[in-house]
Amino acid sequence: MSTYAVGDIQGCYKPLKKLLKKIGFAPGKDRLWCVGDLVNRGPKSLDSLRLLREIDDSLVVVLGNHDLHFLAVHEGCTPMRRKDRLRELLAAKDCDKLADWLRLKSLAHSEIVETETGPRPFLMVHAGIAPNWSVGKTLKLAAEVETALREKPRKYLNHMYGDEPSLWDDGLDKQRRLRTITNYLTRIRFCDSEGRLRLDLKEGIDTAPPGYEPWFRWQRVSTETDIVFGHWAAIEGVSGHERIHALDTGCVWGGTLTAMRLEDGKRFSVSG
Numbered sequence: 001m002s003t004y005a006v007g008d009i010q011g012c013y014k015p016l017k018k019l020l021k022k023i024g025f026a027p028g029k030d031r032l033w034c035v036g037d038l039v040n041r042g043p044k045s046l047d048s049l050r051l052l053r054e055i056d057d058s059l060v061v062v063l064g065n066h067d068l069h070f071l072a073v074h075e076g077c078t079p080m081r082r083k084d085r086l087r088e089l090l091a092a093k094d095c096d097k098l099a100d101w102l103r104l105k106s107l108a109h110s111e112i113v114e115t116e117t118g119p120r121p122f123l124m125v126h127a128g129i130a131p132n133w134s135v136g137k138t139l140k141l142a143a144e145v146e147t148a149l150r151e152k153p154r155k156y157l158n159h160m161y162g163d164e165p166s167l168w169d170d171g172l173d174k175q176r177r178l179r180t181i182t183n184y185l186t187r188i189r190f191c192d193s194e195g196r197l198r199l200d201l202k203e204g205i206d207t208a209p210p211g212y213e214p215w216f217r218w219q220r221v222s223t224e225t226d227i228v229f230g231h232w233a234a235i236e237g238v239s240g241h242e243r244i245h246a247l248d249t250g251c252v253w254g255g256t257l258t259a260m261r262l263e264d265g266k267r268f269s270v271s272g
Helices: 013-023 045-054 065-074 087-091 095-103 135-151 153-158 174-187
Strands: 003-006 031-034 059-061 108-115 118-125 226-229 244-246 256-261 267-271
Touching: 003 013, 013 045, 013 256, 013 267, 045 087, 045 095, 065 087, 065 095, 065 153, 065 174, 087 095, 108 135, 118 135, 135 153, 135 174, 153 174
Parallel strands: 003 031, 031 059, 118 226, 226 244
Antiparallel strands: 003 256, 108 118, 256 267
């Protein structure tokens, strides 16, 4: 059995099929971890979700910002944006079933994987974490959002959008709290040493303003835990840290779709 973590799919159905064939993925035997952003931007979000739902028993998904945006549009909480490519998915007869399936997924996942060098703990999120969050705190805060999304989805999704608060505080009230957790887990790229977010910055590492760095340069988790994430195509799958695994290699932007086998760290990529 092998465990593969795959980067942002974003509706790139054909590359996903090609990648699964390349790695010889066997549902029921192997497992596939998806770092989020399964839909949008690419041409085949509907087909991508249908394929992934079919192998749900072999799948682990954490939600990305585009997945949450799709759910918000589906629930009538926000209109589609100009660049969205969700019409086919939203018009599909099984859209409600696919949305319900997606809505039950997590925002963070932690698991010990038996690697070639022995058991190693892994944490998977879509974008990143705050500097002072432990694995346990990350999972606990993610669970708050997951509960809101399952029990009161419209209330949560109606208040999800926005860049403020820009800094985590344990005393934040309910909706501001949920929005801030969501922004760390699904949108973070740059922050300062305290975790103050700069969500307007989306380019490469060398574009950081004074006092800001990529989130993974501040975190402390990777001394004991490998972190798997996507979201940041501009860094082209390179974090510069042996235990921080960036997997968004920009398939939807003309790059590649990448999977990493967790047992040995080997990467497999296919062109878009």
